[in-house]
Amino acid sequence: MTFFKKTFLSLIFTLLFLANFSVIYAQENEATDPVVYDKESFSRDIRQLKLQYRGELEEYRSLENLYLIAKSQYHKLGTLASLEDAVQKTQEVMILRDRVLRTYLRLLRLKLLSQPGIELPEKTAAEQSLLSAIKNVEQHQQEFSKSLDKVQINEISEGFEVLIDQVEEAAYQALTLMSIGELQTIHDKAIVLRADMEVEIASAGGALKSTERKRSFDETNRLLESLKSKFDLIEEKYANPSSSGYKGIHQAIQKQLNSIHSSLSQALTFLGELLKI
Amino acid sequence: MNQDIELNQTQFVAESPLMDNIDPEETLVDDLSVEEQKQLQQKKVKKIVIGSAVFLFILLIIFIVARSRSVREDEEIVENDEIKLTEIVVGPFNQRLLELENELEIADPNQEDLPFPPINSEITLDE
Numbered sequence: 316m317t318f319f320k321k322t323f324l325s326l327i328f329t330l331l332f333l334a335n336f337s338v339i340y341a342q343e344n345e346a347t348d349p350v351v352y353d354k355e356s357f358s359r360d361i362r363q364l365k366l367q368y369r370g371e372l373e374e375y376r377s378l379e380n381l382y383l384i385a386k387s388q389y390h391k392l393g394t395l396a397s398l399e400d401a402v403q404k405t406q407e408v409m410i411l412r413d414r415v416l417r418t419y420l421r422l423l424r425l426k427l428l429s430q431p432g433i434e435l436p437e438k439t440a441a442e443q444s445l446l447s448a449i450k451n452v453e454q455h456q457q458e459f460s461k462s463l464d465k466v467q468i469n470e471i472s473e474g475f476e477v478l479i480d481q482v483e484e485a486a487y488q489a490l491t492l493m494s495i496g497e498l499q500t501i502h503d504k505a506i507v508l509r510a511d512m513e514v515e516i517a518s519a520g521g522a523l524k525s526t527e528r529k530r531s532f533d534e535t536n537r538l539l540e541s542l543k544s545k546f547d548l549i550e551e552k553y554a555n556p557s558s559s560g561y562k563g564i565h566q567a568i569q570k571q572l573n574s575i576h577s578s579l580s581q582a583l584t585f586l587g588e589l590l591k592i
Numbered sequence: 593m594n595q596d597i598e599l600n601q602t603q604f605v606a607e608s609p610l611m612d613n614i615d616p617e618e619t620l621v622d623d624l625s626v627e628e629q630k631q632l633q634q635k636k637v638k639k640i641v642i643g644s645a646v647f648l649f650i651l652l653i654i655f656i657v658a659r660s661r662s663v664r665e666d667e668e669i670v671e672n673d674e675i676k677l678t679e680i681v682v683g684p685f686n687q688r689l690l691e692l693e694n695e696l697e698i699a700d701p702n703q704e705d706l707p708f709p710p711i712n713s714e715i716t717l718d719e
Contacts, residue, residue: 416709494699501696504688
């Protein structure tokens with residue numbers, strides 16, 4: 316029996332070792348780059364939160380309709396039963412409204428963190444605003460932990476008007492930064508692409524072709540360089556939100572962002588033409 | 593009377609084992625003690641167990657090697673196809689330009705990916 320035990324144990328250990336070996340082998344074959352892993356992790360979390368957000372928004376829309384109907388019935392009939400129904404529907408829609416806001420802010424935070432092209436101090440400040448807004452929404456949600464009456468609901472409603480201003484400011488701060496960051500990233504990549512193309516293909520195809528290319532490269536370079544001052548202008552507006560707040564800034568810079576977007580589109584067209592010369 | 597017939601019954605009885613069709617080894621085995629028989633049996637069983645273990649071990653090695661090879665082959669085939677497509681259809685600069693154009697389309701300021709949620713900020717029971 317001793318011999319059997321030994322043989323059995325050695326067989327088990329061998330199988331365990333081989334199973335572990337195959338797992339290690341599989342792990343070594345996977346991507347080990349932490350940057351790639353972080354991006355994939357963000358993308359996955361963003362996808363999940365987006366689905367959750369859409370679901371909650373749908374549910375909120377349905378409940379809002381029910382709340383409006385119940386409220387209208389209460390004001391028409393004035394009975395205790397209609398008041399009870401209206402109070403219930405109002406509380407339900409308020410709870411879901413807070414949930415929608417919380418999910419939206421969490422989603423915005425992840426998108427902000429995964430967005431390149433933004434200066435780190437600005438990104439950190441915007442993230443802190445979002446975290447503070449999330450915390451305030453969560454505190455607001457605590458007020459619905461018990462059943463409320465008409466008076467309490469109206470008090471909460473007044474308090475929400477203050478909360479929503481803060482939430483909007485945090486959201487538009489992040490949205491503005493992300494809009495700028497997206498275009499900034501494309502601008503930076505376009506400059507690098509232009510430089511790489513110039514190194515590789517500027518002198519190909521003979522003297523006539525290379526002269527034509529040089530003019531084209533210079534024109535593309537001028538266009539891309541001209542965008543730097545436009546980005547600086549937007550950055551300055553963002554750094555000084557003034558009384559209109561970030562919501563105002565976000566609306567105010569739309570024209571400049573459209574102009575930058577249009578110029579970048581033209582620059583990419585130029586680069587496409589350069590590849591065909 | 594047949595002269596060849598042996599009439600000595602005592603000798604016949606003594607020689608009767610020689611007349612049976614007996615395997616010499618069985619005779620030996622029969623001669624072994626019970627303990628020795630047990631040991632022999634155990635040795636046989638040991639051989640079977642060791643043989644089975646080695647066979648399973650070899651099967652497992654073959655399975656792991658075959659699996660890792662098939663995964664690598666699949667990856668190589670996919671990579672080769674992608675490389676061929678890239679070389680034939682788009683050069684490296686065209687590819688980068690295409691990616692930038694896609695990113696620019698997504699970054700259109702007129703199309704907000706995540707607009708502020710359309711919520712009612714004046715939910716109340718008052719008219």
